Structures are given as C-alpha cells and as structure tokens.
Amino acid sequence: xxxxxxxxxxxxxxxxxxxxxxxxxFLAGELLPVAAEAAxxxxxxxxxxxxxxxxxxxxxxxxxxxxxxxxxxQSPSILMAASQIDTLVVSKNGIITEGxxxxxxLIPEGVSQSTLLALAASAEREALHPIGQAIYQTxxxxxxxxxxxxxxxxxxxxxxxxxISHTPLRVGRPxxxxxxxxxxxxxxxxxxxxxxxxxxxxxFVANGKYCRGIxxxxxxxxxxxxxxxxxxxxxxxxxxxxxxxxKRLATAIRKQTGIDNALAGxxxxxxxREIQLLKAHGASIAMIGKPRGDESALxxxxxxxxxxxxxxxxxxxxxxxxxxxxxxxxxxxxxxxDLATLMSISRQTMxxxxxNRLIAIIAWLMLLPPAMGILHSFGGPFLPPLGALSGxxxxxxxxxxxxxxx
Numbered sequence: 001x002x003x004x005x006x007x008x009x010x011x012x013x014x015x016x017x018x019x020x021x022x023x024x025x026f027l028a029g030e031l032l033p034v035a036a037e038a039a040x041x042x043x044x045x046x047x048x049x050x051x052x053x054x055x056x057x058x059x060x061x062x063x064x065x066x067x068x069x070x071x072x073x074q075s076p077s078i079l080m081a082a083s084q085i086d087t088l089v090v091s092k093n094g095i096i097t098e099g100x101x102x103x104x105x106l107i108p109e110g111v112s113q114s115t116l117l118a119l120a121a122s123a124e125r126e127a128l129h130p131i132g133q134a135i136y137q138t139x140x141x142x143x144x145x146x147x148x149x150x151x152x153x154x155x156x157x158x159x160x161x162x163x164i165s166h167t168p169l170r171v172g173r174p175x176x177x178x179x180x181x182x183x184x185x186x187x188x189x190x191x192x193x194x195x196x197x198x199x200x201x202x203x204f205v206a207n208g209k210y211c212r213g214i215x216x217x218x219x220x221x222x223x224x225x226x227x228x229x230x231x232x233x234x235x236x237x238x239x240x241x242x243x244x245x246x247k248r249l250a251t252a253i254r255k256q257t258g259i260d261n262a263l264a265g266x267x268x269x270x271x272x273r274e275i276q277l278l279k280a281h282g283a284s285i286a287m288i289g290k291p292r293g294d295e296s297a298l299x300x301x302x303x304x305x306x307x308x309x310x311x312x313x314x315x316x317x318x319x320x321x322x323x324x325x326x327x328x329x330x331x332x333x334x335x336x337x338d339l340a341t342l343m344s345i346s347r348q349t350m351x352x353x354x355x356n357r358l359i360a361i362i363a364w365l366m367l368l369p370p371a372m373g374i375l376h377s378f379g380g381p382f383l384p385p386l387g388a389l390s391g392x393x394x395x396x397x398x399x400x401x402x403x404x405x406x
C-alpha cells in the first residue's frame with residue numbers, strides 16, 4: 001500500500017521556504033518591510049490548505065456514503081486503501097457458500113445407511129464445526145441411537161477422532177484416514193471423486209481400521225453471491241478462493257461461480273503462504289475469511305473484510321459477530337454485493353482526491369513563483385500577501401465545489 005506524505009511536512013516546508021526566500025531577498029538588498037511582506041506572501045501561498053481540503057472533503061463524503069450503504073470502516077484511511085485492491089481472496093465455507101451444510105447423501109460400505117450416519121454423529125456430537133453439526137443434527141432428526149463417547153478430539157484441518165467401546169472412530173478427510181492406517185476401498189475413493197465433481201464434500205467415516213462409507217455434504221452457493229463476484233470482476237478485481245477442500249471440489253466451485261482461481265488442500269498456514277506469493281507478484285490483497293481457522297492468512301492480507309449477520313436471516317436471532325480488527329471492513333448486510341459498492345465509492349473518492357490535488361498544484365505553481373520574487377528578478381513586483389490569500393481562497397472554493405459534485 002502506498003504511504004502518503006503527512007500534511008505537517010508540507011507546513012514545515014512552507015515555513016522553511018518562507019524564511020529562506022525572505023532572508024535571501026533581505027541579504028540581496030531589499031528593505032526589511034519588503035522582505036517581511038514577501039515572507040508572509042510565501043507562507044500563505046505555500047500553505048497546504050487546498051491539499052488538506054482536497055483530501056478530507058472527498059473522504060468525509062465517501063465515509064457518509066459507506067455509512068448509508070451499511071458498510072463499516074474503522075477509519076477513512078481504509079477507504080483510500082480499498083481503492084488499491086486488485087485481488088480478493090475468499091474462503092469457501094460461509095463466504096462462497098451459504099455456510100449451512102446439509103447431508104445430501106449416504107454411501108455405506110458393509111453397514112447400513114443408518115449405522116453409517118449414527119457412527120459419524122456419535123463422534124460429532126460435541127462438534128463446533130458446521131460440518132460436524134450438520135451430521136449430528138441429521139442423525140437427531142432421524143431419531144438414530146448414538147453411542148456414548150469415551151474420548152473425543154477435533155483435529156483441525158483433518159476431522160474428528162473419538163473412542164467408542166475401546167474402538168477408534170474417525171470422521172474426516174481421506175488422506176488423514178490413510179495416514180492413520182485406515183483401509184479405504186478404491187470404489188469409495190472413486191465415488192468420492194464423483195461427489196467432488198458435483199460440488200459436494202465427501203466425509204469419510206472409519207470404525208477401527210476399516211472405512212465404513214462416505215457422507216456427502218452440500219452447501220448452496222447463493223445466486224446473489226455469484227452475481228456479486230461477477231460485478232467485482234467487472235471492476236478489474238481478481239477473485240481467488242483458498243480452501244482446505246480437495247482439488248476436484250474446488251474446481252467444481254470455480255466453474256460454477258466463474259472465479260479466477262481456486263487453490264485447494266490448504267491449511268491455514270498454506271493459505272498464508274499463497275497470499276505472500278500473490279503479494280510478491282505485486283497484488284494488493286483484501287481477504288474475507290473465517291476468524292477461526294484463517295488467522296494466519298488474514299494477518300497477511302492488506303485489508304481484512306468481515307461479513308455481518310443479516311438481522312432477517314431465516315427468522316433466526318442474530319449471531320454474535322467478532323469485532324473487526326483496526327484494518328477491517330465490515331459488510332453489515334452480510335452480502336458481497338456491498339463490497340462492490342464499497343469499491344465504487346472508494347475509487348470515485350480517490351478520483352476526486354486526485355483532481356483536487358491537481359487544482360492544488362496548479363494553485364501553487366501560479367502563486368509561489370511571484371510570491372518568491374521570480375517576477376521581481378525581471379523587474380516585476382512581488383505577489384502581495386492579499387494576492388496570495390485570494391489565490392488560496394479561490395483554490396479552496398474550486399476544490400470544495402469539485403468535492404461536493406462527486
């Protein structure tokens with residue numbers, strides 16, 4: 001992100017320029033009143049009032065527009081930083097998808113569908129992850145009998161491991177189960193690939209050292225999310241999805257949504273490394289991720305974005321929203337469409353600021369040379385302080401009008 005020159009340095013330069021030029025003319029033989037008047041004129045002409053107005057008026061107007069759009073920004077500087085974003089990194093669960101997974105199918109092997117679901121739900125009864133909660137809730141709705149747990153451990157990025165009747169029960173990713181010595185048939189692996197190609201997430205269930213089947217989970221991708229992603233792409237923003245899901249599932253989601261890239265099989269640290277690589281290639285990154293699970297990746301992004309919980313979400317009470325960090329943007333509606341709105345406001349604001357800076361530079365070029373005595377060197381007069389003040393006022397008026405018309 002670009003760093004902006006603090007306004008106090010411009011004021012310091014104006015003071016030094018005023019003192020330096022007036023001293024020069026006094027030493028060159030001008031009378032003290034003439035040199036003093038030149039010092040005042042130079043100071044007035046060099047003061048960065050138009051530059052200050054040219055930045056703060058558009059920012060105030062832009063902040064008002066974001067508030068009206070239910071977009072929370074920690075500070076006006078974030079509005080300026082947002083205009084530089086060219087890449088949006090997103091997680092899959094709850095960002096691309098609705099974040100409400102459901103059991104879409106059961107593929108048992110050597111057991112019944114009910115037994116397969118009951119085994120998985122027994123391990124997931126204390127789950128905090130939406131996937132585990134979906135499996136457990138489905139079993140409860142079907143009035144299945146669950147087995148008591150002797151122990152349970154959630155392994156981030158892999159799944160859940162439980163102990164039932166002295167037998168280990170594992171629910172999660174196939175590569176993790178294989179590492180633990182679980183035998184998975186080629187038929188189940190083939191069916192898992194087919195599920196992934198359809199955009200469904202295969203969750204493997206193992207009892208002891210044998211895999212007992214797959215639970216297929218689905219999570220809808222809202223049409224308004226796809227529309228919002230397309231609008232962001234029309235704003236020249238590249239969309240990259242980082243997910244722990246397998247490559248086939250990530251590819252299916254990329255095709256369905258039309259995003260630019262989807263990188264699969266990533267841990268939280270793996271996501272952080274991918275963001276570092278994008279930044280190394282010159283990308284300015286904004287990321288929408290999960291506060292729990294994406295901490296490392298969010299820390300690497302230039303800007304972090306949180307989706308709020310809509311008040312009318314399916315008639316359910318609002319869930320608590322983690323407070324945004326000092327660099328965060330909060331989309332209170334929970335809709336990605338508002339991010340496209342923010343980008344439009346941010347870029348329009350920066351366009352106005354750049355126009356105002358041009359007005360300020362032109363004012364400086366017209367006021368400073370005569371105030372410094374450039375014309376006096378050729379026999380002309382110094383610019384009087386009143387003339388410098390009039391020029392500054394005119395520049396301020398032009399900048400104000402330009403800022404308010406945007």
